[in-house]
Amino acid sequence: MSKEKVTSQQVAELAGVSQSAVSRVYTTGASASKKTTDKVHKAATALGYRPNVLARAMVSGKSRIIGLVVAYLENQFYPDAIEKLSTQLQEKGYHVLIFMPSKTAENIDAVVEEILDYQVEGIIVASVALSSQLADRCRSAGVPVVLFNRSQDGEGLSCVTSDNFSGGAKAARFLLAGGHKKIGYIAGWEGASTQRDREFGFTAALQQEGATLYAREAGDFSMEKASEATRRMFSDDRPDAVFVANDHMAFAVMDTLRFELGLRVPEDVSVISYDDVPAAAWPAYNLTTVRQRANQMVRETVRILMEQILGDGLQGQQIAIGSPVIVRGSARIPEGWNS
Amino acid sequence: MSKEKVTSQQVAELAGVSQSAVSRVYTTGASASKKTTDKVHKAATALGYRPNVLARAMVSGKSRIIGLVVAYLENQFYPDAIEKLSTQLQEKGYHVLIFMPSKTAENIDAVVEEILDYQVEGIIVASVALSSQLADRCRSAGVPVVLFNRSQDGEGLSCVTSDNFSGGAKAARFLLAGGHKKIGYIAGWEGASTQRDREFGFTAALQQEGATLYAREAGDFSMEKASEATRRMFSDDRPDAVFVANDHMAFAVMDTLRFELGLRVPEDVSVISYDDVPAAAWPAYNLTTVRQRANQMVRETVRILMEQILGDGLQGQQIAIGSPVIVRGSARIPEGWNS
DNA sequence: CCTATAATTACATACGTATGCAAAAATTAT
């Protein structure tokens, strides 16, 4: 009762044509007369035939599969991105095979190897880095790789990020314009390029304005660590403003400030962060934040992949999407602020 | 420079054995002597050989791919579930091909057809329903289907949900025990079995205690609609408690109550909902909610899939996981409440 | 040391489709 597979051969027999005729009907760009096309379609619908993508992949070398590596689904930014990626790739006729590295060690390499086993036509690596050997391996296998929301040097590697440096700088100038004097920073995971670039941009802008960082703690992109960092940072002689490396941590920071330390946001402390995930707009947080334009990032990612898949061997591209400050209520709004 | 494919044939030549020998070395349960195994492994690592999963799938009929259909990634419950599903399936040697139906029409059927084209060994359908024709199609193709967080009649269809009826009843008893007299309900999308069962359980328990529903509005599982529903429900002669069909809407309900209508939670209005997504525990919401035990739901889903894949043709199973009330601070806590 | 048995191996084939090639049919030009 199970496993009834309908093959092009069976369709061919019913339609009274050859198997290759059936194949040509279903292959775009192949020639088939209207008469046989009709006969084949009729027979196909009668039998419920649909081409086997895997068999097709075998001979054509095109699997129509894109591998996606993603680790931190707790941070809403990533589900959001996955949804957009999947939808846009589906429109192009591709589908997404998802891989989640267990968050222990550097088994990311192992995961990417698994991906390659599926003969994917491209790989998107979100929120994690790639060893240079693996990057080489992908390149020599002719499989384009795009790093999403991480940047990394390496031949043939493409990266799509927001402009984290200038985004961080914007956050600094916003807080300075608000008249803040004691400005703290809660860092993300130190190994992440996004963390690094946001901090560089932030401190560079502070220095440019003659200011200096008042406090710094690491939150590792984790809510719990961010809460602890907040407690340490606000234990004595507290800052009057804090830049948090992403929204996900900022929620924990705000909750800790308000419900644990009894501070008001933004009256006592201004909070600004980075990403603009959906929850940032929820009234409970109403978070002023630097927006990562997920739509554009996804669009660029898909564009690069398609370019590399079609015209193979192209150079890696590094894209940084501009990131505007979204002014809400968690940070004091400078007088006469515009843009 | 691109597309260097290493095949078992090449490994065989380098190792001085036949292609089938190489295959047997990489096939569990096949016989190969230690000597040839060593030779093959040496040659394989020298060439960087890894078996082609797609070719393997062709001949063995096992693609090691599970198709996953999921629509609402904004609701944190689903990213959470995806992560757990993906991880557990990876441990079993399977990988997840993800499909997101564009949220327009009943193109879910089209999406499932696409999934079948990839010769998946099983399908998980989360948060959406399936037409009976498609269910039949999957069954006759020998592909087991598990509905995740939706239940639906149909031969061979398996469902894994929380026990929504008794969960809804628990919510009702919690509010009644808290002394609430005017109890409202904000419904999810009316077409969803989860919505229906939660409401049935809720109103059944109300009636059992001699109470009756004071107000009802539909929120469609959307935050925006839930906000509108809240405004309508609390425009005059407001309820003193409200059960919201899921956490995702409850966040909007609480925000609307607090920041728009100036009501205190739980002093003026008790809010209880369903799911216990991570954000429910965030201090800003501190939401009392009926927990869906995602871990157990995922475990059952994977178990059913594995059973059906191995011993094919099994009957569909309907699993409902018990769902406890997680008491936090958004609803008045009845005196002497335990369990 | 020889036979009986078990383990291993190579050969050949199959999975379902796409595609180069040559034959056949259809179309156009003369």
Place this chain on the structure above:
DNA sequence: ATAATTTTTGCATACGTATGTAATTATAGG
């Protein structure tokens, strides 16, 4: 109407692997 050209078609083969079958080798038993 015939030749020249284009389009369509069927045949055969290839993609990379697993596996049944038969031949070979290794192991055990006497």
